[in-house]
Amino acid sequence: MPLFCRYYAQKYPEVDDVVMVTVRSIAEMGAYVHLLEYNNIEGMILLSELSRRRIRSMNKLIRVGKTEPVVVIRVDKEKGYIDLSKRRVSKEDVERCTEKFAKAKAVSSIIRHVGELLGYTQEEQVEQLYQQTAWHFEEKYKKQACAYDVFKQAVVDHSILDECKLDEETRSVMVTQIQRKLQSQGVKIRADIEVSCFEYEGIDAVKSALKSGIEESTVDIPIRINLIAPPLYVMTTSTTEKQDGLKALERAIEKVTSEITGFGGTLMVKMAPKIVTDIEEADLARQLEKAEEENREVAGDDDDEEEEVGMGDLDVESDGEAKNDEAKDEEVEDKKEEE
Template sequence: MPLFCRYYAQKYPEIDDVVMVTVRSIAEMGAYVHLLEYNNIEGMILLSELSRRRIRSMNKLIRVGKTEPVVVIRVDKEKGYIDLSKRRVSKEDVERCTEKFAKAKAVNSIIRHVGELLSYTTEEQVEELYLRTAWHFEEKYKKQACAYDVFKQAVIDPKILEECQLDEETREVLLTQIQRKLQSQAVKIRADIEVSCFEYEGIDAVKSALLAGIKMSTTEIPIRINLIAPPLYVMTTQTTEKQDGLRALEGAIEGVTTVIKEFGGTLTIKMAPKIVTDVEEADLARQLEKAEEENREVAGDDDEEEEEEGMGELAIDSEEEVGEGKKEEVVVEGKKEEAGEGKKEEATKEEAAKEEATKEEATKEEE
């Protein structure tokens, strides 16, 4: 039987806390949800707290099974009632809550798995392990979900766990799970920019600016710039340190901007530096492949033009040959005409000879 435990030391959230919930059912008064970080205790989003606008379709606003951040507006710890609001959550709240939830969930997974490996049978045992480890660090640093960062540091420096007052076996199992699940993984970061220059330097100015951005890469954070289609370029890097990678691309964009402006050109950020998913990475790969195919097609068009020019020369040669053939036919016809004239001359001579013979006979008769 799997063991469960809330993510934080307090059993209930405080007013104005942004929490992650999963919608379980929708009723006339609102939507019933489970608070994932607080061991799935029930809460309710009132109908009036779903949206700032007029509700035309409930399904477009909220769906059963959907997970999303909401803000706590009322808490009755005695009765266990928790009222929540979706319309009061800002974009910044969503980002912070999503990041905090992901970290707390990772820590919860580690603690529960350690409990399973140590054959814990009750949730009280899991809670005790939480008190000695994750909640100990959250109390120490006065920040929820900070245990994730401490555990991640323990991958490099295991001595951090010595203050947790754990027996040798528990500490070894915990450290093994931390190293297995929180080993730093490289993230891919991307930014899309448009770089153009219509001054005399033109393409040379663009090249110089892009090279300035590439020169800002380091061994730990290598920066690459690829052409999608002029003037759109994609700038990418891959690193285990998310924030350092984002700052590196921002710095590279500033470097490109400085150089291109010196030449009278412009740079427009189409997409600010962000961590990309595997789906977005695959889409980028398709775009780059398509760009390469288009470049190959352009080169192929040049070859075809050369071939067409060659065929034109052949066509001209063929016309000349045809012309020569006609001349030959004309010559042949001329010979035929000459032959006909010769026959006419022969016929005239025969007639003249007959006339002379007739005259001679007539003369003899007269004599």
């Protein structure tokens, strides 16, 4: 049976804390949720705290099973009541909470797995390991989830864990798990753009513009551009440095914008560069597979189809071939007229 423990030293969140919750059920008064960082203790989002606007459909605002950040507005530690608000959460709150939760969850995964390998049978044992490691650093640096950054340093400098006062076996297992979980973890970044040009150059202008974006690639940050469905393209990269990856895609978008506007075309950012989750990545893979099948149906079995070098998986050959076919037809018509 899996052993669980809250992510932070304090048993309850404080008022104004932004926490991650999963919706358990919806009632007349509001939604009952589980606070994921606090060992799934129960809280409630009152109906009046769901939205700033008039509520027309509850299902559009909140769903059972959905995970999202909310802010704590009241805590009764004696009775265990926690009131929460969704409408008071800002965009910045969402970003900070999501990042903190991801770090705390990674630390929790490491500690629980260490406990499993050491044969822990009680949650008190996991809590003790937390007190010696994650909560120790939380107290030291006065910051929740800071253990993630400490563990990242421990990948190359094991001596950082000396102050945790772990026995030799526990320390050895802890170091091994930290290295396996945190060593060179890459993030995947994505942006969605619409690129079009209705001038004479048409598809050639789009190809040229997209190539200029790909030229922003480096060895550490390779950029790929894939066609979803004209004029929608997805730009992706994978890197261990989140900020560098985001900036690289931003530069690539600027380059494509500059190039396509020079041809009289346009670029519209449908989704700014962001880190994608495994679920979003799987969804993208399905979209690309579907697009590839549709392109094959359009292209048929033409053996003369050429590959566009340096365009990643971008498939824009169908339009090019159609253009060539039109040119051939015009040439035949001209010859007939001359005869």
